[in-house]
Amino acid sequence: MTDALSHAADLADFVAASPSSFHAAAEVAARLADAGFTALDERDAWPSAPGSKHLVVRDGAVIAWIVPAAAGPDTPVRVFGAHSDSPAFKLKPKPTTGRLGWLQAGVEVYGGPLLNSWLDRELRLAGRLALDDGSTVLASTGPLLRLPQLAIHLDRDANNGLALDKQRQTQPVWGLGEEDSADLLAELAGAAGVDATRIRGYDIVTADAARGTVFGRDDVFFASGRLDDLASVHAGVVALAAAADGFDADHIAMLAVFDHEEVGSGTRSGAAGPFLSDVLERVWSGLGADRAQQLRALADSWCVSSDVGHAVHPNYAEKHDPVVKPRLGSGPILKINANQRYATDAVGAAAWNAWCAQAGVFSQEFVSNNAVPCGSTIGPITATRLGIRTVDVGIPILSMHSARELAGVSDLHDLSRVAGAFFTAPSH
Structure with missing residues (x-):
């Protein structure tokens, strides 16, 4: 349990450093640079020598890999995939708004947040600013905004069902005064240490300002914002960094962190875009592979798509499958769906269970109640784009897509342990 608590404390640091997808990609890159990985630029020629450790950042996505010393043109790859974005609110154009003496932020809904969970919380703003010289800088504030809930005295039916209007009732307050007396972008520019007049564009989202914390009897729970999907990103980073020292597997180990999963993945940095295929082609080409050799390598490769799933909720048991009921603290989950919303099949299930056994980790299964359809992940997208064997x-x-989600401390650590076995286990 000591190792699991240390892992949770490190995850709390990771989430605090990653209030936006751009910050998450930068934090992954910084941690892996400390582990000996070299950052590459997509505009440059890439080194091709086996025995290397590299990473590349594309906007809010990052891919990192270790090429073993004995790698050749048909060496397969093991990809641990996750995503860096989370449901939130995103700043609109002309974001400084207000009325009745309140300063407010103009925002639109990003993804599918559980709207009511964002009420009465201190929120940060974070993301990137594009400047007049073509450069970008990361910006993040401390606690700055809040979505104040209407008092019960003014809405006597609130406890019978609160439904927020996505336009009128989700604009957070951030100060007092008239809108022409303040500039929200200037607040972000000040946090980034740049002149606000230089801003030419921005991608800025809200994030819960509170740190992740361990609590509950015997410290079994971990609550934090953005566990969907920074819990998986962090597990992959920890596992890849640990594998980098003396890595001699018969495959390439790769971490692929995509952006925009919460809005469909259809971007240049999303799983439906070309980022992963671009990197794989360049890595294999650097090892001398022709197209046929790349396809042979891909046919022997694996992708583990890691994302959160629903634990059984004690107050809503009827929403879950009556037999398959994943519990916090009982291990990572294998996600299964007959309609291929998850990419897991029998071969993938067997492989996952083998990696869990190697790591000494117990795994659970997840399947939806037939009357409550599930979401999807990067898994089916990656499998479709590349033809790579994929398991979800x-x-x-609990509280998926809430401003603050709930996980089991031991599950977080166990996922990273299985990721480590995935990266290092022999292919045959």
Whole structure:
């Protein structure tokens, strides 16, 4: 349990450093640079020598890999996939708004947040600013905004069902005064240390300002914002960094962190875009592979798509499958769906269970109640784009898409342990 608590404390640091997808990609890159990985630029020629450790950042996505010393043109790859974005609110154009003496932020809904969970919380703003010289800088504030809930005295029916209007009732307050007396972008520019007049564009989202914390009897729970899907990103980073020292597997170990999963993945940095295929082609080409050799390598490769899934909720048991009921603290989950919303099949299930056994980790299964359809992940997208064998996994949580989600401390650590076995286990 000591190792699991240390892992949770490190995850709390990771989430605090990653309030936006751009910050998450930068934090992954920084941690892996400390582990000996070299950052590459997509505009440059890439080194091709086996025995290397590299990473590349594309906007809010990052891919990192270790090429073993004995790698050749048909060496397969093991990809641990996750995503860096989370449901939130995103700043609109002309974001400084207000009325009746309140300063407010103009925002639109990003993804599918559980709207009511964002009420009465201190929120940060974070993301990137594009400047007049073509450069970008990361910006993040401390606690700055809040979505104040209407008092019960003014809405006597609130406890009978609160439904927020996505336009009128989700604009957070951030100060007092008239809108022409303040500039929200200037607040972000100040946090980034740049002149606000230089801003030419921005991608800025909200994030819960509170740190992740361990609590509950015997410290079994971990609550934090953005566990979907920074819990998986962190597990992959920890596992890849640990594998980098003396890596001699018969495959390439790769971490692929995509952006925009919460809005469909259809971007240049999303799983439906070309980022992963671009990197794989360049890595294999650097090893001398022709197209046929790349396809042979891909046919022997694996992708583990890691994202959160629903733990059984004690107050809503009827929403879950009557037999398959994943619990916090009982291990990572294998995600299964007959309609291929998850990419897991029998071969993938067997492989996942073998990696769990090697790591000494117990795994659970997740399947939806037939009357409550599930979401999807990067897994089916990656499998479709590349033809790579893919299995969908993750950790069970409660309050998915809330501003603050709930996980089991031991599950977080166990996922990273299985990721380590995935990266290092022999292919045959």
